[in-house]
Amino acid sequence: xxxxxxxxxxxxxxxxxxxxEIIDGKLANVQSCGEMYRGFENIMIDRHPLxxxxxxxxxxxVCHEVHGIAAAKALAQLYKIELPxxxxxxxDIILGIHIIHDHILHFYHLSVPDYxxxxxxxxxxxxxxxxxxxxxxxxxxxxxxxxxxVSGDYISEPxxxxxxxxxxxxxxxxxxxxxxxxxxxxxKTPFCHTIFPGGVTTEITIEKLAKVSNIVDKLNSFVIxxxxxxxxxxAKLYPExxxxxxxxxxxxxxxxxxxxGKLFFASGVIIDGNQTVFDKNKIVEDITHSYYxxxxxxxxxxxxxxxxxxxxxxxxxxxxxxxxxxxxTGPLSRIYVNYARYEGxxxxxxxxxxxxxxxxxxxxxxxxxxxxxxxxxxxVQEALSSxxxxxxxxxxxxxxxSVSDTGLGLSNAGRGELLHFIxxxxxxxxxxxxxxxxxxxFSPKDSAGxxxxxxxALENTPVxxxxxxxxxxxxxRSYDPCLACSIH
Ligand code: NFE
Numbered sequence: 005x006x007x008x009x010x011x012x013x014x015x016x017x018x019x020x021x022x023x024x025e026i027i028d029g030k031l032a033n034v035q036s037c038g039e040m041y042r043g044f045e046n047i048m049i050d051r052h053p054l055x056x057x058x059x060x061x062x063x064x065x066v067c068h069e070v071h072g073i074a075a076a077k078a079l080a081q082l083y084k085i086e087l088p089x090x091x092x093x094x095x096d097i098i099l100g101i102h103i104i105h106d107h108i109l110h111f112y113h114l115s116v117p118d119y120x121x122x123x124x125x126x127x128x129x130x131x132x133x134x135x136x137x138x139x140x141x142x143x144x145x146x147x148x149x150x151x152x153x154v155s156g157d158y159i160s161e162p163x164x165x166x167x168x169x170x171x172x173x174x175x176x177x178x179x180x181x182x183x184x185x186x187x188x189x190x191x192k193t194p195f196c197h198t199i200f201p202g203g204v205t206t207e208i209t210i211e212k213l214a215k216v217s218n219i220v221d222k223l224n225s226f227v228i229x230x231x232x233x234x235x236x237x238x239a240k241l242y243p244e245x246x247x248x249x250x251x252x253x254x255x256x257x258x259x260x261x262x263x264x265g266k267l268f269f270a271s272g273v274i275i276d277g278n279q280t281v282f283d284k285n286k287i288v289e290d291i292t293h294s295y296y297x298x299x300x301x302x303x304x305x306x307x308x309x310x311x312x313x314x315x316x317x318x319x320x321x322x323x324x325x326x327x328x329x330x331x332x333t334g335p336l337s338r339i340y341v342n343y344a345r346y347e348g349x350x351x352x353x354x355x356x357x358x359x360x361x362x363x364x365x366x367x368x369x370x371x372x373x374x375x376x377x378x379x380x381x382x383x384v385q386e387a388l389s390s391x392x393x394x395x396x397x398x399x400x401x402x403x404x405x406s407v408s409d410t411g412l413g414l415s416n417a418g419r420g421e422l423l424h425f426i427x428x429x430x431x432x433x434x435x436x437x438x439x440x441x442x443x444x445x446f447s448p449k450d451s452a453g454x455x456x457x458x459x460x461a462l463e464n465t466p467v468x469x470x471x472x473x474x475x476x477x478x479x480x481r482s483y484d485p486c487l488a489c490s491i492h
Contacts, residue, residue, distance in 0.1 A: 007023055007033070008023075008024060008025070008471060009021050009022070009023050009024075010022040010023075010471065010472070013477065013480055013485070015113075015117065015481060016480070016484075016485045016486070016487065017064065017065070017066050017487060017488050018488035018490070019038070019039040019487050020037065020038060020039065020446065020487045021037045022034060022035070022036060022037070022480070023035040023037060024462065024472070024476070026472055029466060029467055029468075030463075030464045030466055030467060031462050031464065031467060031472055031475075031476060032463060032464070034455070034459045034463055035318050035319070035448065035449075035459065036319060036321070036447070036448060036456055036458050038319045038321035038446060038490055038491045039320065039487070040487075040491060041491065042063075042488070042492055043308065044060060044063050044436075045308050045435075045436045045437055045438060046308055047059060048426075048433045049433055049435070049436065051432065052403075052431070052432070052433075053079055053426060053432075053433055054201070054403060056075040056078070056079060056424070056426060056433070057075045057076050057079060057199055057200060057201065058072075058195075058197065060074075060075045060424065060436075060438070061194075063440075063488065063492045064489045064492075065194055065488070066106065066418075066486055066488075066489075067102070067417050067418055067419070067489060068193075068194045069098050069099060069102045069186065070102065070415065070416070070417035070418065070422055071417075071422070071424070071438070072195075073098065073099055073415055074417075074423070074424040074438075075413060075424050075426075076199055076200060076201045077095075077201075077412075077415055078411040078412055078413030078424040078425060079201035079413075080201040080411070080413075081410075081411035081412055081413070082201075082407060082409055082411030082426055082428060083407060083411075085201060085202055085399050086399065087201075087202055088202075088203055088395060088396050088397065088398065089263070090208065090391055090392060090395050091202055091203020091204060091396075091397050091398055091399065093263045094204040094206065094208075095203070095263070096260075096261050096262075096263040096387055097189060097387050098186060098190055098196065098204070099260075099415075099416065100261065100380045100384040100387070101185050101186055101189075101216075101219075101223075101384055102182075103377075103380055103416070103417070103418045104220075104223050104227065104380055104381055104384075105179060105182035105183070106418035106419075106484070107335070107373045107374065107376065107418065108175050108178060108179065108182075108223070108226070108227070108231060108377070109175070110481075111175075112168075112171060112231075113172065113175065114484070115370065115478075115482070116234075116238075117153070118156075118474065118477055118481060119159060119242060120158060120159050120160075120165045121153075121159060121160035122169060123160055124160050124161070124165035124166055125138060126139065128162065128166065132170065134170065134174075135169065135170060135173075138169065154470060154474050155473075155474065156469045156473075156474030156475075157468070157469070157474075159241060164241070167234075171231075171234060181219045181222060181223070182219065182223060184219065185216045185219040188216055190204070190206070191206065200398060200401075202400060203398035203399060205397075205398055206397060208391060208393050213388055213391060213393070216388060217385060217388045217389075220385055220388070221385070223381060224378070224381035224382070224385070227374065227377045228378060231374050232378065235374045236352070239356060240356075243367075245365060245366040246358055246365045246366075246367050246368070247362070247365060248365065248366050248466070248475070248478075248479060249366035249369075249478070249479035249482055250365050251457050251458070251461035252329070252331075252332065252460050252461075253276065254274060254275050254276070254330065254331045254332055254457075255273070255333070255336065255340045255341055255364075256274075256326055256337055256341075256420075256421055256444070257271055257272050257273075257333075257421060258284075258415070258416065258421045259271030259272075259414075260338075260415065261383055264383070264390060268379075269338050269341075269416065270341065270342055271341075272342075273326060273331070273341070275326075275329050284412070286326050286327040287324060287325075287326055287423070287439065288300055288301065288303070288324070288325055289301050289306055289322045289324050290322070290323040290324075290325050290451055291322050291323065292316065292449070292450055292451040293317050293318055293319065293323065293448040293449045293450070294314075294317055294319055294321060294322045294323065294448060295311055295312050295314055295317045295319070295320050296308060296309055296310060296311055296314070296317075297309040297310075297311045303425050303437050303439055304425055304427070304437070306437055307435070308437075318448055319446075319447075319448040320491045321442075321447055321448060321456075321487075321490045321491055322439075322443055323447035323448055323456060324439050324447060325450055328452065330444075330447065330450070330455065330456055331444055331457065332444070332445060332457045333421045333441050333444045333445060334369060334372070334373075334419055334441060334483060335369070335372040335375075335418075335420075336372040337420060337421070338376065338416070338420075339372040339375060339376055340364075340372070343363075346379075348375070352371070352375075365482075366478055367482075369482040369483065370482060373484070404431075407428050407431055408430055409427075409428060410425070410426065410427045410428075411425070411426045412424075417440075418484065419441035419442055419445070419483070419484050419489070421441060422438070423437075423438065423440075424437075425437040440489045441486075441489070441490075442483070442485050442489050442490035443489070443490040445458050445483045445490075446487070457483075458485075461479055461483075462479055462480070
């Protein structure tokens with residue numbers, strides 16, 4: 005069959021199109037195309053380094069805090085400062101709440117509509133005010149929501165579908181609460197303005213901590229009682245997705261959430277099933293098929309020079325590679341690298357009759373995300389109770405320092421591992437580089453002709469419905485794509 009373009013890919017952040025063929029009923033020759041140029045790294049050039057913690061948050065309206073914190077880490081190294089314990093805890097707490105928020109949003113609002121038919125609402129005749137309200141709203145204000153979806157094997161039996169829709173609505177309320185917790189700690193959200201290299205400028209009081217802890221309790225209860233069981237239900241309803249969307253089975257984790265002084269995420273790398281030690285110097289950005297001048301560059305010397313007419317290029321996303329390998333990153337990569345420590349997860353996999361390796365799949369990514377939400381929820385509560393309100397939350401920086409040096413921030417984000425690198429000369433930025441989770445996942449081919457991770461995961465996906473849109477959509481959205489971030 006001739007090439008076709010799946011576009012727009014909806015319910016994601018930013019602009020992604022997928023070029024593919026369907027050969028023998030399967031997707032083939034897949035290309036992941038990031039469709040716009042942004043240039044945030046170039047915006048930083050010649051600015052004051054501290055601008056990074058503000059400006060780089062604007063890369064994304066979804067994961068703003070994570071860029072603020074990764075920038076803060078790079079700047080802390082640049083200025084050679086050690087954060088006070090409260091500062092370290094606050095960065096991890098903000099990051100943790102943000103990631104739980106993102107995971108709930110991703111599952112209920114961006115992914116459940118791939119599996120559950122919201123038309124089930126039309127047959128609802130009960131008295132639940134939320135469902136009645138949703139039914140009336142959809143019918144009178146947004147009837148298109150009933151009609152506009154790609155063809156597929158959705159579940160529409162009310163007994164199965166309605167609980168998902170109830171949780172979808174509950175999750176909307178919780179996202180508002182999570183955002184208010186982030187505002188209490190971050191000054192506002194999106195774009196928390198209290199995040200600084202030395203910690204946070206937030207005034208911390210017992211009352212504030214209690215309010216945040218109360219919200220985190222609600223998030224944790226929802227995640228344990230509804231989110232995880234709902235993911236398991238989807239897994240039982242669509243077991244074929246344990247093998248669809250597997251990808252390379254390579255994973256990268258930078259480690260993180262160490263502010264409590266004990267191991268949370270250890271760093272590590274899985275290549276072809278073998279675990280090895282993570283070495284940041286093995287990360288490069290290949291730009292052979294990206295619209296930029298050049299071929300391959302190190303994260304510490306590379307540049308971002310747009311070149312739209314470049315022969316062979318098909319995406320504005322670069323291709324990060326680790327020791328030459330395309331790597332998947334995300335909750336799955338963090339959980340997989342640390343799997344030996346998660347008895348609870350191996351029990352779930354045992355009950356689902358799936359081997360650990362099956363986590364590399366469309367369903368595995370959802371399960372890893374739900375599981376990560378549970379362990380991060382526990383972490384955040386412990387971190388909140390470890391804050392000493394009588395101690396400082398920030399270490400000051402000499403803003404007039406004309407530093408000439410480099411700083412590297414290796415951090416975590418909802419969609420995977422995040423790197424910010426800064427180089428300065430006489431107190432001004434010479435070079436800024438970000439390697440972002442969705443850049444790893446949605447990268448185009450490299451100079452060796454190896455597909456990016458999502459391209460690889462889509463290859464051979466069986467197609468039963470129109471253009472393969474629903475099958476491709478499920479695989480793509482299991483990565484929780486953010487194209488705004490991946491291009492930055
Ligand atoms: Ni725009 Fe982001 C996260 C970062 S992208 S959402 O999480 O960094 O992958």
